[in-house]
Amino acid sequence: xxxxxxxxxxxxxxxxxxxxxxxxxxxxxxxxxxxxxxxxxxxxxxxxxxxxxxxxxxxxxxxxxxxxxxxxxxxxxxxxxxxxxxxxxxxxxxxxxxxxxxxxxxxxxxxxxxxxxxxxxxxxxxxxxxxxxxxxxxxxxxxxxxxxxxxxxxxxxxxxxxxxxxxxxxxxxxxxxxxxxxxxxxxxxxxxxxxxxxxxxxxxxxxxxxxxxxxxxxxxxxxxxxxxxxxxxxxxxxxxxxxxxxxxxxxxxxxxxxxxxxxxxxxxxxxxxxxxxxxxxxxxxxxxxxxxxxxxxxxxxxxxxxxxxxxxxxxxxxxxxxxxxxxxxxxxxxxxxxxxxxxxxxxxxxxxxxxxxxx
Numbered sequence: 001x002x003x004x005x006x007x008x009x010x011x012x013x014x015x016x017x018x019x020x021x022x023x024x025x026x027x028x029x030x031x032x033x034x035x036x037x038x039x040x041x042x043x044x045x046x047x048x049x050x051x052x053x054x055x056x057x058x059x060x061x062x063x064x065x066x067x068x069x070x071x072x073x074x075x076x077x078x079x080x081x082x083x084x085x086x087x088x089x090x091x092x093x094x095x096x097x098x099x100x101x102x103x104x105x106x107x108x109x110x111x112x113x114x115x116x117x118x119x120x121x122x123x124x125x126x127x128x129x130x131x132x133x134x135x136x137x138x139x140x141x142x143x144x145x146x147x148x149x150x151x152x153x154x155x156x157x158x159x160x161x162x163x164x165x166x167x168x169x170x171x172x173x174x175x176x177x178x179x180x181x182x183x184x185x186x187x188x189x190x191x192x193x194x195x196x197x198x199x200x201x202x203x204x205x206x207x208x209x210x211x212x213x214x215x216x217x218x219x220x221x222x223x224x225x226x227x228x229x230x231x232x233x234x235x236x237x238x239x240x241x242x243x244x245x246x247x248x249x250x251x252x253x254x255x256x257x258x259x260x261x262x263x264x265x266x267x268x269x270x271x272x273x274x275x276x277x278x279x280x281x282x283x284x285x286x287x288x289x290x291x292x293x294x295x296x297x298x299x300x301x302x303x304x305x306x307x308x309x310x311x312x313x314x315x316x317x318x319x320x321x322x323x324x325x326x327x328x329x330x331x332x333x334x335x336x337x338x339x340x341x342x343x344x345x346x347x348x349x350x351x352x353x354x355x356x357x358x359x
Contacts, residue, residue, distance in 0.1 A: 059091035062259055064114040065103055066094035068288045069219060071270035071305065072116060077284055081266050090259055098198045099169045104130050107249050113256070114263065115247045118173020122247055123322045126335045131250045133340050134310045136264055136351065138243035142236035143302040145177050146221050148206065148214040149233045155212065158185035158234055161192055164212035167205055170196035173244065174215040176321055179328065180239045181215075189328055206230060218299045219289055226295050242317045243308065253342060261350035264307060268352055271305035309351050315341055 062085075067073050075081040076094050085092050095112055097103045100121025106112035108130040115132075125132050147166075149155045155164070158181055168174050179189055195202075195211050199220060206214040207229050214220075214230065224230040246264070253260065274281040282296035289296065308314065315337050322335040 059086060059089055060256075060259075061091045061093055062114065062256070062263075063093050063095050063112050064263075065112065065116050066096045067116065069285055069299065070116075070303065071267045071274065073285050073288075074270035074274055074281065075266055078270075081270070084266060085259075085262065088258070088262055090262075098200070099172045101125075101169070101171045104128075104132060107132055107247070110249075113248055113252050114260075116244060117247070118176070118244050119242045119318060119321055120171055120173055120175045120325075122245060122340060123318065123325060123335055123337075124171040124331070126322075126337075126340055127331045127333065132247050133250050133253050133342055134314075135246040135248055135253070135260060137245050137308045137310060137314055139304040139306055139308070140236075140240050140243050141303050142238070142240040144218045144221075145174050145236040145240055146216070147177075147181060147233040147235075148216065148221065148224055148230040149212065150206070150209050150230055151228050153212070153231075155233060158182065159187065161185075161213055162187055163192065165193045165195050165210075166213045166215060167195040167197050167202040167211040168215040169198055169202070170194075174217060175330075176324075177236055177239050178215045179324065181234060184238070189330075218302060219291060219296075222295050222299050223291065226291075242314070242321070246307075253346070257346075257349045261352075264350060264352050268307060268354075271307070274300070275305050307352060310341060310347060 065072065066076060082092060095106070097106060097112075100115070100117030101124065103112060103115040103117055104121050104125035107115060108125070108128075114135075122132050122134070147158065147161075155161065161182070166178065168178055178194075182189060182192065195205065197205060199216060202211075202214055202216065203220060203224075205211050206224070213233065214224075221232065221235075225232070246267075248260070278297055278300050279293070281300060282293045286293060286296055291299070319337045322331070322337055325331045326334050
């Protein structure tokens with residue numbers, strides 16, 4: 001209705017300007033100007049209908065990180081999530097990135113809205129001035145990461161990695177696994193030779209034995225074992241003591257709280273379904289991972305699904321990791337984790353009331 005009034009006002013203004021022109025041709029004025037008024041009104045109505053149609057059919061597009069495993073894979077592959085979001089006026093676009101650092105950069109450039117990554121990428125993002133904020137976290141799932149060595153390697157423990165080449169994605173979730181694993185063995189990062197490669201490139205280097213070890217996450221661990229290209233030297237038990245994080249930009253967190261709430265609730269539903277239907281879950285994601293069902297079930301068993309809120313304890317654990325990175329020289333300055341944390345009131349607006357992860 002407001003648009004129609006605006007268009008009619010424009011019509012009246014135009015009519016006023018045109019009156020002086022048509023006064024010179026009074027004998028033609030009644031017919032010519034009458035036709036113009038009628039034509040302009042029709043154009044107004046057509047424009048209004050066009051605008052109304054766009055408003056009714058348009059959706060707010062939200063860019064979400066894609067995953068081939070876990071609840072995000074369930075949401076992407078099952079139609080109910082897209083339908084539920086569409087009913088609320090949202091359209092979800094799934095985007096793939098090789099790791100957490102690339103996700104953080106995409107947030108920084110405004111090309112990704114919802115991320116899911118380990119504890120380290122967000123810390124390095126903060127150090128780089130990227131305005132990320134934490135939305136929720138998960139259980140640690142320590143068996144989902146591991147140190148791998150070639151299948152016939154003579155290396156039997158972490159101390160024997162001294163002076164060896166170890167590949168991993170830089171500033172990724174397993175960066176912390178590497179540093180902490182070395183520390184427990186009495187080694188420093190400077191005692192080994194890090195070879196920073198994306199997972200796909202690291203997989204090639206490892207299979208060709210161009211490196212001595214690989215620190216990585218699932219499904220690469222199980223795939224490597226299944227092909228007998230490598231074996232687990234040590235998994236993340238006693239190393240990975242904090243979960244992964246759902247994150248976004250501060251701007252998105254402030255402007256799209258309704259979507260965040262809906263999204264986290266849908267994640268919970270997906271996790272509940274995957275927990276109750278591990279076989280169906282494996283079958284759902286098998287086509288993209290090209291892994292047989294038994295091995296997929298093995299991977300799935302390493303995860304304890306669920307969502308945890310961002311609590312003081314979670315913040316303290318993240319701060320401890322950030323301080324460690326600064327102390328070993330991987331960060332140019334200290335990072336204050338609280339700068340990437342929302343207020344309790346803000347979290348209350350979208351955090352699911354019934355949490356499914358262990359405290």
